[in-house]
Amino acid sequence: xxxxxxxxxxxxxxxxxxxxxxxxxxxxxxxxxxxxxxxxxxxxxxxxxxxxxxxxxxxxxxxxxxxxxxxxxxxxxxxxxxxxxxxxxxxxxxxxxxxxxxxxxxxxxxxxxxxxxxxxxxxxxxxxxxxxxxxxxxxxxxxxxxxxxxxxxxxxxxxxxxxxxxxxxxxxxxxxxxxxxxxxxxxxxxxxxxxxxxxxxxxxxxxxxxxxxxxxxxx
Amino acid sequence: xxxxxxxxxxxxxxxxxxxxxxxxxxxxxxxxxxxxxxxxxxxxxxxxxxxxxxxxxxxxxxxxxxxxxxxxxxxxxxxxxxxxxxxxxxxxxxxxxxxxxxxxxxxxxx
Numbered sequence: 210x211x212x213x214x215x216x217x218x219x220x221x222x223x224x225x226x227x228x229x230x231x232x233x234x235x236x237x238x239x240x241x242x243x244x245x246x247x248x249x250x251x252x253x254x255x256x257x258x259x260x261x262x263x264x265x266x267x268x269x270x271x272x273x274x275x276x277x278x279x280x281x282x283x284x285x286x287x288x289x290x291x292x293x294x295x296x297x298x299x300x301x302x303x304x305x306x307x308x309x310x311x312x313x314x315x316x317x318x319x320x321x322x323x324x325x326x327x328x329x330x331x332x333x334x335x336x337x338x339x340x341x342x343x344x345x346x347x348x349x350x351x352x353x354x355x356x357x358x359x360x361x362x363x364x365x366x367x368x369x370x371x372x373x374x375x376x377x378x379x380x381x382x383x384x385x386x387x388x389x390x391x392x393x394x395x396x397x398x399x400x401x402x403x404x405x406x407x408x409x410x411x412x413x414x415x416x417x418x419x420x421x422x423x424x425x426x427x428x
Numbered sequence: 429x430x431x432x433x434x435x436x437x438x439x440x441x442x443x444x445x446x447x448x449x450x451x452x453x454x455x456x457x458x459x460x461x462x463x464x465x466x467x468x469x470x471x472x473x474x475x476x477x478x479x480x481x482x483x484x485x486x487x488x489x490x491x492x493x494x495x496x497x498x499x500x501x502x503x504x505x506x507x508x509x510x511x512x513x514x515x516x517x518x519x520x521x522x523x524x525x526x527x528x529x530x531x532x533x534x535x536x537x538x
Contacts, residue, residue, distance in 0.1 A: 232531050232534055232535050233535055235455075235458055235531060236528070236531055236532065236535065238455065238458065238459065238462075239458060239459075239462040239528070240462075242459050242462040242463055242478060242479075243462050243463070243465065243466045245478060246462070246463040246466060246467055246470065246474075246478055247466040247467055325477075326470075326474055
């Protein structure tokens with residue numbers, strides 16, 4: 210009887226040893242499918258770096274505009290204000306175009322579809338806080354309250370990143386937290402709004418993009 | 429028949445085997461469950477694309493999982509197109525978790 214059990218045990222053991230590789234393959238396939246089906250992971254680190262550079266260049270242009278033509282003060286109705294708005298719009302536009310271009314390229318390389326359920330979900334969840342913030346900022350600018358604009362941009366952008374991180378590489382959550390923290394500091398010290406904005410949208414993007422590039426892309 | 433005390437290692441293997449679920453014993457079925465564990469639902473075409481399966485193949489495996497009541501099927505129309513979407517049932521979730529931890533135990537034993 211004991212012998213029978215021992216031989217059954219042997220059969221079990223040898224089956225397991227033989228199919229161990231298969232089980233390992235199963236597990237890695239499960240992980241892979243879970244990630245692929247729920248997260249869009251082809252965000253490019255390089256596009257973060259470039260977005261940061263655009264933000265720095267844009268900030269320099271705005272600084273120069275205000276210092277040169279507006280006596281260091283930004284008035285809501287002036288021409289300079291409109292130029293600064295245009296400047297902001299251009300930064301956003303070039304960042305988005307670069308992001309789309311580089312992400313498509315990376316997705317292709319990864320064999321991932323650029324426009325599938327996971328990227329749509331990522332974009333949708335990113336845009337909820339971002340669009341809310343954008344509309345809110347436009348509303349209060351229209352009411353001539355513009356002291357908190359930089360803080361609000363940082364806070365809502367940070368929230369958008371944290372929200373999006375559930376559907377992409379988890380790391381963008383940390384960038385989100387940093388932006389939110391900078392936004393809150395900025396709300397306390399509105400006088401440093403310009404510099405905190407430059408730190409958040411410029412320097413932090415470059416730091417984060419470089420980190421991502423070496424962590425994921427450069428392999 | 430005399431009762432024989434089973435050595436503990438054999439006992440463990442028995443319980444692990446008990447948790448290995450025959451219903452999940454196929455790449456496509458594991459795949460369907462993996463996708464549905466992390467998504468509220470997925471439709472037929474999404475599953476097909478992610479798993480690289482043919483219509484007939486995928487349909488037979490979703491049927492099997494449906495029969496075991498591990499997944500729920502919802503048929504609806506988007507415009508005029510019929511659309512079938514799947515989601516896990518609480519039973520399916522629990523069974524899948526058991527299956528995965530059994531797989532992990534087997535691997536860790538080596």
